[in-house]
Amino acid sequence: ATGTEPPQVHKGVHEATRAAIGPRHLRTDRWWLAPALTAAGLLAFIVYSTWRAFANADYYAAPYVSPFYSPCLAENCEPMRSGPNWEIFGSWWGLSPALLILIFPLGFRLTCYYYRKAYYRGFWASPPACAVAEPHKKYSGETRFPLIMQNIHRYFFYAAVPVAGILTYDTVLAFRDEHYEWGHMGLGTLVFLVNIVLIWAYTISCHSCRHIIGGRLRHFSKHPVRYRLWGWVGKLNARHMQLAWASLFSVALADLYVYLVASGAFDDPRLF
Ligand code: FES
Numbered sequence: 489a490t491g492t493e494p495p496q497v498h499k500g501v502h503e504a505t506r507a508a509i510g511p512r513h514l515r516t517d518r519w520w521l522a523p524a525l526t527a528a529g530l531l532a533f534i535v536y537s538t539w540r541a542f543a544n545a546d547y548y549a550a551p552y553v554s555p556f557y558s559p560c561l562a563e564n565c566e567p568m569r570s571g572p573n574w575e576i577f578g579s580w581w582g583l584s585p586a587l588l589i590l591i592f593p594l595g596f597r598l599t600c601y602y603y604r605k606a607y608y609r610g611f612w613a614s615p616p617a618c619a620v621a622e623p624h625k626k627y628s629g630e631t632r633f634p635l636i637m638q639n640i641h642r643y644f645f646y647a648a649v650p651v652a653g654i655l656t657y658d659t660v661l662a663f664r665d666e667h668y669e670w671g672h673m674g675l676g677t678l679v680f681l682v683n684i685v686l687i688w689a690y691t692i693s694c695h696s697c698r699h700i701i702g703g704r705l706r707h708f709s710k711h712p713v714r715y716r717l718w719g720w721v722g723k724l725n726a727r728h729m730q731l732a733w734a735s736l737f738s739v740a741l742a743d744l745y746v747y748l749v750a751s752g753a754f755d756d757p758r759l760f
Pocket residue numbers: 596597600601602603641645690691693694695696697728
């Protein structure tokens with residue numbers, strides 16, 4: 489050392505203003521379990537959904553269309569008599585049509601406040617858990633590119649609402665049989681029903697939604713309707729993490745169900 493180096497500036501937990509504690513953390517419980525399970529769960533979904541999104545096959549089994557492929561926006565969609573099929577992208581689009589629509593629900597989940605916490609902890613250890621110092625030397629939070637882009641979450645919420653609306657329409661169409669006769673239900677209809685309830689519950693419980701409904705109001709008493717809605721959204725919002733996982737699982741299950749029926753693994757049991 490020459491003695492002329494600038495003094496080392498410590499950030500985060502090693503900052504001069506923080507208590508000088510030697511060990512990385514003082515937790516004695518299995519704090520690593522939650523981030524490890526989170527990472528495993530997210531990884532499983534990423535692998536499954538990537539395979540299905542690129543598969544470009546077995547996403548339609550009358551009257552069901554996979555939520556990964558709806559609405560279908562390309563000309564190369566399987567001929568379907570179920571679900572919206574808008575050929576906005578012409579014959580030049582040769583890849584899987586799922587890639588066109590999945591951007592929106594994926595962006596919604598990727599920028600979600602809960603998932604951010606989940607994958608920052610699970611994949612990036614930033615921080616690994618409460619009261620466990622992160623291994624990274626620098627910390628700039630979400631103040632710089634690319635993480636500052638997380639602020640567009642609200643706009644993904646706006647996109648997620650019509651997508652949920654379309655999946656609702658698909659669920660209504662599932663009340664038909666394979667010959668498109670109305671007034672029938674199969675096991676798939678139940679799978680779709682559970683999925684759409686969870687998708688809506690997750691979407692409405694969004695923190696951005698809560699702010700849109702009840703934010704920036706000076707007096708709740710002057711906005712009784714918004715206040716009441718805000719209260720309901722708040723109750724769901726308290727369960728946002730659970731709804732994030734439940735809807736992630738249910739949307740994958742709905743897709744898997746369509747895949748199994750479409751690929752001939754089994755026939756959709758008709759309930760009536
Ligand atoms: Fe999770 Fe908006 S905060 S979806």
